[in-house]
Amino acid sequence: MNTARPAIRPLRVMLSLLSLLTGLMMLVSGQTASAATYQKAFWIPVDNTIERGLESFLKRAFLEAEQQQADLVILDINTPGGEVNAAGEIGQLIRQAPMHVVAYIDNQAFSAGTYIALNANEIVMTPGSSMGAATPIDMAGNAADVKVISAWSKQMQSAAKLNDRNPDVARAMVEIDTDFPGLKGKGTVLSLDALTAEKVGYADRVVAGKDELLSKLGVKSDAVQKIEPTAGERVARWVTSPVIMSLLLVIGLVGIVVELFAPGFGVAGTISLVSFGLYFFGHFVAGFANWLHIALFIIGIFLMIMEIFLPGGIVGAIGFISIVTGLVMAAYDTQQGLASLGIAVVITVIITVLLVKRFGVKGLFNKFILGDTQRNEEGYVAPKDQRDLLHKEGIALTPLRPAGMVKVDGKRVDAVSMGGFVAAGTPIVVIQVEGTRVVVQEQEQKE
Incomplete structure (x- = not known):
């Protein structure tokens, strides 16, 4: 028994050192992993x-x-x-x-x-x-x-x-x-x-x-x-928010309605185009809209304009469907697109009713219908008598080739020249009046 102890002690020391070394390696390995x-x-x-x-x-x-x-x-x-x-x-x-x-x-x-x-x-x-x-x-x-x-x-x-x-x-x-x-x-x-x-x-x-x-x-x-x-992605993040989506559609549709009440193409029409442009741009950059959706919208607008010249309702109905399809398909989700468009349509209808009450139906359609009508009970209405303009002097407001606009006696008058071209700003004199036809010529230069 006593002779075995000296051999066992070195073995225990070696095992202890090996265990310590293994522990250190595991610790270092754990620190490296963490x-x-x-x-x-x-x-x-x-x-x-x-x-x-x-x-x-x-x-x-x-x-x-x-x-x-x-x-x-x-x-x-x-x-x-x-x-x-x-x-x-x-x-x-x-x-x-x-x-x-x-x-x-x-x-x-x-x-x-x-x-x-x-x-x-x-x-x-x-x-x-x-x-x-x-x-x-x-x-x-x-x-x-x-x-x-x-x-x-x-x-x-x-x-x-x-x-x-x-x-x-x-x-x-x-x-x-x-x-x-x-x-x-x-x-x-x-x-x-x-x-x-x-x-x-x-x-x-x-x-x-x-x-x-x-x-x-x-x-x-x-x-x-x-x-x-990117800047485009920032715009896309803003535009694709459900609230902003609905707001842009409201502004776009209301802008069209307001433009119908105002003469010419002005601020309302410009704002409408910008709103629809932002809507499509944001969804295009985000990867939800494509050129087909944009084309459907543009074709729809074109068909709605054509309805003015081609009465019957079919062209306008197709145009309306095309616009709605383009707007909804461009959205990231069809259901969300329909919801946003529905909100926009409801608000637009309310605003349209308020504008009609304020300006009347005539204000809405004065671009598309004839403003003056001939009533049978009134009989024939003769054109305005302009014979009082005869021999009066004035000035050419526009070039006359030979037709143009002149100013006589403080009034703007449609006229034709007797001697061919007359430059704008040239002094003229009325030499003949036949019904609505006013004939002018250049004034003779006085020496």
């Missing part, structure tokens, strides 16, 4: 209201990141929320991204913004930031109906489960009339600050700011490339 370095990172802002224009921008940004073989995308989220449908599409885009996606919340990520963050591989927040309050609301600002809330709650829970987050927390952010002990009471919705979010597992870490975030991710600042929306 501070994984990324070769190329993209910084993408997700700000303001969530809408279809943002979805279009993010599709381009993720495609560009993939083409440049980025292995990290940081979404800088700062939004009060927005469209549920747009958020759903953006969430799918994030889930299918081949690179690691980090949702960075430096201020707020409410409602649809929370859903977008939950689809990322990792959520990082800063002190003072918050997320949650994801109850969907309607256009009037009230909570949506039970079906919409239930469906959205399921989407939020599914997104939470992607990274093993508690789905009940997601439900508490959506459902108002449900009590969640320890999270919120009935009649409220859950919002989380950064520290609480980290505590319940909805924030993977809390950092002081961007520099600490990049340091924790093992990313050098010069390896981060920021993608900003």
Whole structure:
């Protein structure tokens, strides 16, 4: 027994050293894994209201990141929320991204913004930031109906489960009339600050700011490339908002109606064209409209104008259908396009009625109908007698070739010249009056 002990002790020392070395290697390996370095990172802002224009921008940004073989995308989220449908599409885009996606919340990520963050591989927040309050609301600002809330709650829970987050927390952010002990009471919705979010597992870490975030991710600042929306994409984001969509259609249609009451083509017509132009431009840049939709709208306008010269109603009806089809098909969603157009038509009809009451029906159709009528009971109405203009002097307001306009006795008169061309500004004298025909010639120069 005593002779074996000296041999056992060196063996124990070697095993202890081997265990210590293995532990150190595992520790170093763990630190390396926790501070994984990324070769190329993209910084993408997700700000303001969530809408279809943002979805279009993010599709381009993720495609560009993939083409440049980025292995990290940081979404800088700062939004009060927005469209549920747009958020759903953006969430799918994030889930299918081949690179690691980090949702960075430096201020707020409410409602649809929370859903977008939950689809990322990792959520990082800063002190003072918050997320949650994801109850969907309607256009009037009230909570949506039970079906919409239930469906959205399921989407939020599914997104939470992607990274093993508690789905009940997601439900508490959506459902108002449900009590969640320890999270919120009935009649409220859950919002989380950064520290609480980290505590319940909805924030993977809390950092002081961007520099600490990049340091924790093992990313050098010069390896981060920021993608900003283009000017056209900014316009598209603004235009594709349901409220702005409806407003542009209202302005466009009302502009046409006002133009019918005003002589000539003026401010109302110009504003109408600009509104429709913005509508199509925004949806075109966002990738929802194409040249066919624009062509349908232009053809419809042309047919509506042709209806003035080709009475019968068929051409006008086809033109109206073509305009409606172009506007609705250009929208990102047919149902939303119909809803926006319906709102615009109702408001336009109301304004048209008010204008008719103010200016009368004649004010609306004075461009398309003859203003003076011959009534049988009045008999024949003779043309105005202009014989009092004979031998009076005046001046040519326009060139006479030989017809033109002259000014005689303070009145503008249609006239023809006796001796051929007469330049504008030339003194003239009336030499003959036959009914409505007034004949003039140049005044003789006095020496």
